[in-house]
Amino acid sequence: MPVGTVGAVKTMSPHELKEVGSQIILGNTYHLYLRPGLETLKLFNGLHKFMNWDKPILTDSGGFQVFSLGKLKKLTEEGVQFQSHLNGDTIFLTPELSAQIQQTIGSDIAMLFDECVALPNTEKNLREAVHRSLRWGQRFFEVPRHPYQKIFGIIQGGTSVPLRLESLEGTLKLPLDGLAVGGLSVGEPHAEMIHVLSEIAAYLPQNLPHYLMGVGTPRDILEAVNCGIDMFDCVLPTRNARNGGFFTHDGLLNIRNSSHTHDQNPIDATCLCECCKNYSRAYLRHLFLTKEILGLRLATLHNLYYYHRFMSEIRNALDNGTFPSFYEMMKPRLTVAYPDRTERSSAEVFKED
């Protein structure tokens, strides 16, 4: 799912999103609550009509942004008091308010409001967050909702497998339509993330879609699918695009590199996106050096196309029963292409797309 933070996937039009293969996008409850706000969203009967997107929208609960972007003032059983990152307004977000905002947005999939903690963290903090999230989940379900809206629960517990399983057990008591794994890829090493996933994979119910939130690189995705994950959202393709980073199976190509100055080749000769079909690396580099918006657009378009094509290949392999060989073929290449960046801090992860 491309991330459409505030009612637009950065640089892209809805029409272009469909053309690159987007089937569903993510909207951020926290950002949409601040801007355009509930009054405007109500007037338009939700985000779909406001932004002219007629395919599914998933909304996060707002929790992640509250704990990362806002200035946290108070965390109680009732909810979270924090200051808006835009104007300092005090906001009190509760499970009930999160549910109501997601109703007003009219998302097709809403996420339970949970407590997010950064990693690494203490066992005590992780346990408290798991238990509070379970209590908040029950309150979330008490809010009336559109019958079409699906609700996904979120498994927390950090890198503690016992806590993850406890969170899973509690979460599954709710009448859920899908199951998400939250609080990963927030600072821990790649290997630790995959370890946690592989440990809980066997316990994830087969009848629900499995969604790994905020992940990740092509390598992360390959490994996570291997653990049984079905869905992802991530700002990496769109955010890297705006920094001149083009995704390929051989790693992130930095178009600003002077080696591309006279390169008449496309980013990827095998890619069928509008960027690779029509533009050379030399021209793309020129657009970035001259700060032309078209450069940001073409990079975003290519990266989303790359991710969607990659997911499509994975789906085909799963459908054909060839995923194990696909996995073995891709793993060495993507491991080299996307080396572990353990130095990536939570602060970096927590940036707005």
Added chain:
Amino acid sequence: MPVGTVGAVKTMSPHELKEVGSQIILGNTYHLYLRPGLETLKLFNGLHKFMNWDKPILTDSGGFQVFSLGKLKKLTEEGVQFQSHLNGDTIFLTPELSAQIQQTIGSDIAMLFDECVALPNTEKNLREAVHRSLRWGQRFFEVPRHPYQKIFGIIQGGTSVPLRLESLEGTLKLPLDGLAVGGLSVGEPHAEMIHVLSEIAAYLPQNLPHYLMGVGTPRDILEAVNCGIDMFDCVLPTRNARNGGFFTHDGLLNIRNSSHTHDQNPIDATCLCECCKNYSRAYLRHLFLTKEILGLRLATLHNLYYYHRFMSEIRNALDNGTFPSFYEMMKPRLTVAYPDRTERSSAEVFKED
């Protein structure tokens, strides 16, 4: 002609340009000489292939930017020495070099290299510029060129009608394919610009296209066509777009205005552009307030569509012999919509798009 300063019409793809009705775009010789530079342009056999645009390109001579953007160091009979506005490099631009750069760009229409002066200015400076431009024009023609490239001359002379006619007489001695009026809309009042145009209109040869450089508002264009002008280029539609200004027959609509907060109407209900067909003022305002690039794109798209539609209406009226009544109908509306802004300084005009 939309302005594609440095090999891209800001925010737009070539495909979108065609969809909004662009038949020809303008490239800036000065900017393209600095970036991507002649080596890259040669490698791609010119700008068309580099930027993936297969319709005509007109290039200015570089003179306007040299006199406005660069730090002018020395003006001699040979040419102009100036410092690059990007890195301070000393550059010596001559009529011959301008012709060679425009050859390398491979523009379909090249402009003679002339001396541009800001208005108001002294009669002496204006006369010297006219005479030097004529001598430079002769040297320009001595450079070998692609047979397909058309050459337009430029009439200078500021707001002095006698000087304009002298410039015209001299310019017409060259074997030109078109005739441009330069050095207007650079600080003088609207009425003065139209006065100059109307005085020289009768002397413009009917067999050549007449091009008014760097103009202007819809009102300017209506009046200039009434004086016999056929072609225009201007950054107004694209630059205003990026500031949230949407062109309409009733003036420039500022989408940031809070009156649009809950407005579900499009910018213009009679407009058939993708922006007006699909998006509300409320959403467009939201995009600008949240600094979403999609907002800049939709505004640019609308403004170019508006300008092209307006020119198309003018062409139809001319073809049908109904231009006089079209002019009388539109004049009062556009005069109110686009009041004279005599306070607009040359410095403001001289900004890069």
